[in-house]
Amino acid sequence: MKNKLFKLILLLIIFVLVIFAVYYFIDRTNLIVKEKTVNLYFATTDAMYLETEERTIKGRNLYKEAVNALITGPTDSDLAKTIPEGVKVLNISKKNDTIRVDFSEEIVKNHWGGSAGERLTVYSIVHTLAQFKGVKQVKFLIEGEEVETLVGHMDLSVPLAPNQEIVK
């Protein structure tokens, strides 16, 4: 009898472990819908700093949802959006401590230009993604390609880490 009970408990433990493993696997492939309240970083109207606005995002890939929420723009009228119209996130994934995000060409084509504009665009994305666990820096790609720069000022040939001086 004891043998049977012991076997049952063992099976239960294995069962639980297997379920956990399966969920972990599924989560990796972004099939589970998750929800999180995050800080979205938008620009101040003098184009000097980034300020945050809280929002709850929901979806299978929270990195993508966070960036999509940034693309939608702020609700606060004292803040300005940092990503131009029509931009789509083509791909976003985490490798070690770096998030690689691939944007559609609208992020260049529809951009207003200027160092001020470009810094705010780039850092709003970096800071928003850096708040996720284990994310230290962000590498930008455009239409699947590595790029020198976004609109001619920032060095995007390497991943970028958050810049505390630009946050108010």
Place this chain on the structure above:
Amino acid sequence: MNLKKYTVIFLLLILILGSQAVLSADMPKIYINGENKTAQLDPVKSNGAILVRSKALAQSIGAKLKWLGSINTLSITKNGKTVKMMVESPYIQINSRTIRTESPMVIKDNYTYIPFTNIMDVFGFLIEHERISNSYYLFKPESHLKEIVWGPNRQSLILKMDNIAPYRLRLTDDPKKLIVEIEKAALESNFRDKVSDKNYYLKSRRIENQATLQIVLTSKYPLPINSDEVISEENGNLLIQFMPQIASINWKQDNTLEIKTNGDINKPEVSFLEEPRRMVLDIPGVLLSEFEKNLAENKWIKDVRVSQFQFEPTILRVVLDLKEKKYLNIVNQDDSEKIVLKPAQRARVFDLAYKDHQIMFKTDAPIEPDLFTLQNPSRLVVNLFNTYREDNMADEIKVKENIVKKVRVGRFDSQIVRIVADLSEMTAYEHEQEQYSKNIYIHRISFANKFDDIELLDQNMYTNININVSGKVNYEVKKFSYPHRLVVDISGKEITPDEVKLPKPVGIIKEMRMGRFELDDETVTRVVFELSKYFNHNVVSENPDNKINIALAKSEIQSENNLIVLDAGHGGFDPGAVGSNLQEKEVNLKIVERLESILKSHGFKVMLTRKDDTFISLNKRVKIANNNGARIFISVHNNSSSKNTSNGTETFIAPNKTGDSLLLAENIQKQLIDRLELVDRGVKKEHLYVVKYTEMPAVLVEVAFLSNPREEKLLQVDGFLTEAAVAISQGIFDYFEKFKD
């Protein structure tokens, strides 16, 4: 109850869950009008196509669905269009047409599944497939092309749209073809092609999976456009502007030849040639096309031949084969769409003279002389077509000048009078014709290269010498000692020393004098500067040049590197920020050009990463500075943001270069704020490409905001741009001063 059994069950569980994960990741997502309908449509793969639930599909596009069970047929109706399909049948009926499909309708779990791409196409939806996320976006086109027509005079093509959607014009290697692509657009159901005819053929198609309408125009002759920039919007339509084309050549009843085009044209270049006798007209900016030719029998022209002489720049060549001893002249008239030629009377040439360093003669009618120089010996030849010499006109004039030795006149043949000027050296020349009265036209031929003036400029670190000449000259700068003298030898000048006013000596220049002498069979004009002291000098100008520029150092400066590389941001297809009136790339270059001349006049060597409107990569800009060992690097930009209230001036340095770069940036920012009086956004450290990878102290200046209406207006004022350049240069000078300390 055994372990094995349970293990198997659990493994199966994992397999099922796992495979579900894999499978569903492979299934496409379908968005209709922006809404994700994947769940309702339940896409299923079949024979390479995707099938979806018919009821859900019909519902999402607002169509009526009818299932005729007795004949296993489904019918979907919307807006008078009916699509009928039979289970397992490869044929789909659309109204009265039938098309074939590789993936017929199937029944699965009591639902009918139909191929969605054909169906959506029929009901006027555009389909865009995003490969990376395997998503299909279906939506109604944002704009429709109603018709394509010719503009007035066939000078343009008008694409009539109900809405403007993103468009682009593409030229190909084939000059007879052009392609227009309009995104998210479709042809209107009653689209009219009013362009295709015996010379032109229009074809339109949808680019698969990209929701883009493509219109291809093919023509019998090369198309009358020369760049991708000729497409624009006008009155809600797309307009493609053509170059003028030749329309007709007619010999008219009043004995004139009329060459007509369908647009405004410029004056052609005219030349006359013999053997065979012909008049060649090269008309710029006109394209060849089918044209009407009506040459009635006449006494002047045998035939007219037309060809496209070249592209880029575009030139149409019209050759008139002239009859024996006949000439035509272009008549001045008001219609800029045609050229009119009239038989010319022979003109009389008289009163040849040499006065005020110019060859002068008169004619009794306007003529187009042909001038060219020949060598061995050096001479200028002037051919006057369709003229005759007055009997008492001089044969020869001896000239006692530097450039012109002798002027001779002769008759080249019975129709051409030729004037030859024997020159002591090859030189540039200019011909002018002025109408003095009804029958008198005065011609003047002058020779280039004379002194304009000599300027001396005394500054902090240098005394500058500027010798301005009217044309490029070869020169040599020599330094002699005991006493210290700087000597500039200019070869081959048409000038006498007492014609130039010498300026008052300043700085370390004590005295000045000029002289002329022969050196190795060459005439040299020597300008001598006697100096009170000498350290070193720098020849800033190029050789040859028409502005000789020398900087004399006033104190002990190590013959150090004083190369400054200036970088005008953006350029070419990258305009930078775009305001309502300005493009950043132009403003940047304007400031850089002003900055260049200020720095040069202070004795610095300056190199520009770009001198004109061309694109160069950030990497290349950095290479130019690094490979040339620049002393400092300044990149000039103007700013922009998404809000038009942002304003002010800021200067950037790289985060890892805070020594010299910071000193340079602080000095430049201070001068800009003091002089331009905009908001001080400060000196900032940032990972900007060009200041990061340059190996010398480097700054990037953002002068003002193009997105701010007030600052954009300022950037349109020359004085403001000059002040910005002055400020940056003063910041640089202050930096060098402090650096010396």
